[in-house]
Amino acid sequence: MHISFLIHNAYGIGGTIRTTYNLANTLTEQHDVEIVSVFRHRDEPVFDVDPKVRLRALVDIREGGADNGHADLERPAKVFPRAEGRFGQYSALTDRRMAEHLGAVDADVLVGTRPGLNVHMARQTRRGPVRVGQEHLTLDSHSPALRATLRGVYPRLDALTTTTEADARAYGSKMRLPGVQLLAVPNPVPAPGLDPADGTGKWVVAAGRLAPVKRYDLLVNAFDKVREERPDWRLRIYGGGKQKDKLRALIDKLGLYNHVYLMGPANPIEPEWAKGSIAAVTSSLESFGMTIVEAMRCGLPVVSTDCPHGPGEIIEDGVDGRLVKVGDVKAIADGLLELINDDDKRQRMAHAALTDSERFDPSRIAERYETLFGDLVARGGGSSVGRMRGSLHRTRGALLGGAYAVRDAGRSALKKGRTA
Amino acid sequence: MMTLAPQQPTHRDDEEDRAIPRTDCVADSAGGLTFDIADRGEPGPAHLVLFLRDSDQRVSLPLTPAGDGRLRAALPSGVDVPEGRWDAYLQVAGGEPSRLSPGLNDLRSLVDRAPTADRIAVRIPYGTKHGNLTIRSWERSPHAEAGALHIGDGELEVTVETYGTEPTPDAYAEFTDREESAPAVRAELTPGQGGFRCAVAYGALRPGTWDLWLRPRGENGPRVRIARLLDDIVDKHPVFVYPRTRVETDHGPLEAEPFYTADNDLSVRVGAVS
Numbered sequence: 001m002h003i004s005f006l007i008h009n010a011y012g013i014g015g016t017i018r019t020t021y022n023l024a025n026t027l028t029e030q031h032d033v034e035i036v037s038v039f040r041h042r043d044e045p046v047f048d049v050d051p052k053v054r055l056r057a058l059v060d061i062r063e064g065g066a067d068n069g070h071a072d073l074e075r076p077a078k079v080f081p082r083a084e085g086r087f088g089q090y091s092a093l094t095d096r097r098m099a100e101h102l103g104a105v106d107a108d109v110l111v112g113t114r115p116g117l118n119v120h121m122a123r124q125t126r127r128g129p130v131r132v133g134q135e136h137l138t139l140d141s142h143s144p145a146l147r148a149t150l151r152g153v154y155p156r157l158d159a160l161t162t163t164t165e166a167d168a169r170a171y172g173s174k175m176r177l178p179g180v181q182l183l184a185v186p187n188p189v190p191a192p193g194l195d196p197a198d199g200t201g202k203w204v205v206a207a208g209r210l211a212p213v214k215r216y217d218l219l220v221n222a223f224d225k226v227r228e229e230r231p232d233w234r235l236r237i238y239g240g241g242k243q244k245d246k247l248r249a250l251i252d253k254l255g256l257y258n259h260v261y262l263m264g265p266a267n268p269i270e271p272e273w274a275k276g277s278i279a280a281v282t283s284s285l286e287s288f289g290m291t292i293v294e295a296m297r298c299g300l301p302v303v304s305t306d307c308p309h310g311p312g313e314i315i316e317d318g319v320d321g322r323l324v325k326v327g328d329v330k331a332i333a334d335g336l337l338e339l340i341n342d343d344d345k346r347q348r349m350a351h352a353a354l355t356d357s358e359r360f361d362p363s364r365i366a367e368r369y370e371t372l373f374g375d376l377v378a379r380g381g382g383s384s385v386g387r388m389r390g391s392l393h394r395t396r397g398a399l400l401g402g403a404y405a406v407r408d409a410g411r412s413a414l415k416k417g418r419t420a
Numbered sequence: 421m422m423t424l425a426p427q428q429p430t431h432r433d434d435e436e437d438r439a440i441p442r443t444d445c446v447a448d449s450a451g452g453l454t455f456d457i458a459d460r461g462e463p464g465p466a467h468l469v470l471f472l473r474d475s476d477q478r479v480s481l482p483l484t485p486a487g488d489g490r491l492r493a494a495l496p497s498g499v500d501v502p503e504g505r506w507d508a509y510l511q512v513a514g515g516e517p518s519r520l521s522p523g524l525n526d527l528r529s530l531v532d533r534a535p536t537a538d539r540i541a542v543r544i545p546y547g548t549k550h551g552n553l554t555i556r557s558w559e560r561s562p563h564a565e566a567g568a569l570h571i572g573d574g575e576l577e578v579t580v581e582t583y584g585t586e587p588t589p590d591a592y593a594e595f596t597d598r599e600e601s602a603p604a605v606r607a608e609l610t611p612g613q614g615g616f617r618c619a620v621a622y623g624a625l626r627p628g629t630w631d632l633w634l635r636p637r638g639e640n641g642p643r644v645r646i647a648r649l650l651d652d653i654v655d656k657h658p659v660f661v662y663p664r665t666r667v668e669t670d671h672g673p674l675e676a677e678p679f680y681t682a683d684n685d686l687s688v689r690v691g692a693v694s
Contacts, residue, residue, distance in 0.1 A: 194524055201528070201531060257660075262659070263659055274526065
C-alpha cells in the first residue's frame with residue numbers, strides 16, 4: 001500500500017510527531033510511506049526517520065525558506081477549523097497548499113494526525129484514497145465548538161482511531177459517525193536501545209511537562225510521606241514547564257531538597273528511566289499515557305493514578321504496576337511505599353512490566369494499522385461509496401437531528417447494506 | 421560559556437558530512453567510558469579523538485569493530501584526561517576530524533557512585549546545546565565530595581566525604597571570600613553519618629561569594645575544594661538547588677544560598693535582600 005501521513009510539523013518535538021515516525025518507520029518495511037508536513041521550520045527533523053520514508057513539507061517557513069514572509073500566511077484560514085487549537089498558525093496559504101496536496105495525492109491511504117488536518121482530509125481529498133483520522137487527544141478535551149465542527153465533518157472519514165478504548169467509546173456514544181470505522185490503537189513505543197533497569201537503585205523517576213494536569217505537586221507531597229519512612233529513597237522529576245517555580249517552592253517548603261530533584265528536560269529519556277526502580281505518574285488526566293509505556297519498556301513498574309483515559313488500559317493493577325486513587329496524596333505515597341518496601345514484589349512487577357509492554361512495540365501497532373488499512377482499501381474506501389455515505393449522512397442528519405437510538409439503528413442498517 | 425562552538429578542526433559543510441555520526445556511551449562505575457558508533461564502512465583506521473577546549477591537548481582512541489556493524493572505542497579510567505571539557509570527534513584515516521553527536525548515554529553506573537580509589541576520575545558525556553558530544557572530566561586527589569546539605573536557622577550544614585586523604589584531629593573546613601576582601605571563616609569538622617559534617621552561621625559571612633574548602637590536616641596541609649562530582653549529572657547548578665535564607669546580621673538583613681559553580685564546586689552566595 002501507499003500510505004501518506006499528514007502532520008502539523010514533522011520537524012518539531014512532541015508525542016504525535018514521535019508516534020508518527022515510529023509508525024512510519026515500521027510501516028515502511030512493507031509499504032510505500034510518506035510523511036507530509038504542513039510546516040517546515042528547520043532543516044532536519046529532530047527524531048530519526050528511516051531513509052525509505054519520504055518526508056516533504058507544504059509550507060517552508062525556514063529563514064530563507066520559499067514561503068517565509070508570504071503574504072497569504074497572514075490571511076486567516078477558511079478550511080482549517082477556527083475552533084482548533086492551532087488555528088492561529090494556519091492561513092489562506094495552508095488552506096491552498098493542502099487543497100492542492102489532497103486534491104492530487106497519489107496514495108491508497110491518507111492518515112491525518114490532528115483534528116484540523118482530519119477536517120482538511122475529509123473535505124479536500126480527491127476520490128480514491130481511504131481517509132483515516134487519528135485523534136491523539138481525547139473527545140472531551142475538545143471545546144464544544146470544535147466538537148460541533150468535527151461532528152459535521154468526521155462522518156466523511158473512512159475510519160477514526162483513538163489512543164484508548166475509553167475515548168473510542170466516547171466518540172461512539174457522543175458523535176454521529178455512521179459507517180466510520182472506530183478503532184482504538186495505542187501509540188507505539190519502541191524497545192529502548194539499552195538494558196532494562198536492574199531495580200536496585202533507590203530512585204523513583206517521573207517524566208513529563210511540568211504542567212498543572214500532571215499534578216507533580218501531589219507527587220512531591222507524597223514523597224514527603226515516603227521520606228518519613230524511607231529517607232534512603234529519592235525522586236527525580238524530568239521535564240520543563242510553567243509549574244517549575246511552584247514545585248521548587250514546595251520542595252523548599254517541605255525541606256525535600258536532598259530528596260526531590262527537578263532535572264529539567266531530557267532527550268532521549270530512556271537512559272533516565274533506566275536509572276530508576278519505580279516510575280510515578282500522578283496526573284489528573286492522561287489522553288494516552290506514553291510515559292507509562294516508556295517506563296515499562298525500560299523495566300520499571302509504574303505507580304499511576306487511575307485517571308482517565310490511558311493508565312487503566314496500560315497497567316494491570318497489582319501485576320505490572322499499581323493504580324491508585326486520583327488526587328490522593330496518601331494513596332500515591334502508599335503505592336510507592338508498597339513497592340519500595342517489598343524488593344521481591346518490585347522485581348516481579350518490573351519483569352511483568354517488561355513483558356506486558358511488548359504489546360506496544362511498533363511492529364505490533366503497525367500490524368493493527370495494516371489490518372485496518374487493508375480492510376478499508378479492499379472495500380473501496382473513499383471511492384464512490386464513501387462519497388455516497390457522506391451525502392447520505394447529511395440527509396439523515398438533517399432529518400433525525402440528535403436522535404441517538406434511531407441513529408444507531410440507521411448505522412447498522414447502512415453497514416449491512418454496504419457489506420451485502 | 422560551557423557550550424562554545426568548537427574552535428579546533430573546522431567543520432566541513434558538504435552534504436556528506438550532514439549525517440553526523442551518533443555516539444552511544446556507556447559509563448562504568450570506575451570512571452571508564454566506552455563509545456559505540458555505526459560502522460559506515462569507510463576504509464582506513466578510525467579513531468575517536470577528544471580535544472581539550474582552549475588547549476592543544478588531545479586523546480586519540482582507536483575504534484575497532486564490535487559486531488552488529490558497530491565500532492567501539494574505550495577510555496579506561498586509568499588514561500589521563502585532565503579536568504576540563506573534551507570535544508569528541510571522529511577521524512577516519514588521515515582525514516579531517518568530524519564532530520560527533522550524542523546518542524544514548526547510559527550513565528546508570530555513575531548514579532550514587534562510591535569509588536574506593538584514592539584518585540577520583542569522573543568523565544560525564546553530554547550533549548552540548550549545539551547538539552554535539554562533549555566529555556566533562558574531573559581528576560582530583562585528594563577530593564572532598566559534598567553530600568546532603570541542611571539549611572536551617574541561619575545556618576548551613578554540609579556533609580563531606582573524603583577521598584585520598586583522611587582528616588586528622590587538626591582538620592577543619594574553610595570558607596574563603598572569592599574577592600579576598602574578608603578573612604577566611606573556619607568551621608569545625610565533626611565525624612557523622614555518611615562522612616564528616618561542618619556548619620557555618622550565615623551571619624559570619626559578609627556579602628560576597630564564598631568558596632568551601634576542606635583542610636584535612638589543618639592549616640599546614642593541603643587545601644581541598646569541596647565539590648559534588650560523584651554522580652551522572654554534568655551540570656549540578658540547575659538541579660541541586662537550595663533554599664535562599666534571610667538572616668539578620670550586624671551589616672543588616674542579608675540573603676544567603678549555597679550553589680554549585682560551573683565546575684560543580686560548592687560555594688555560598690551572600691547578598692543584600694532582593
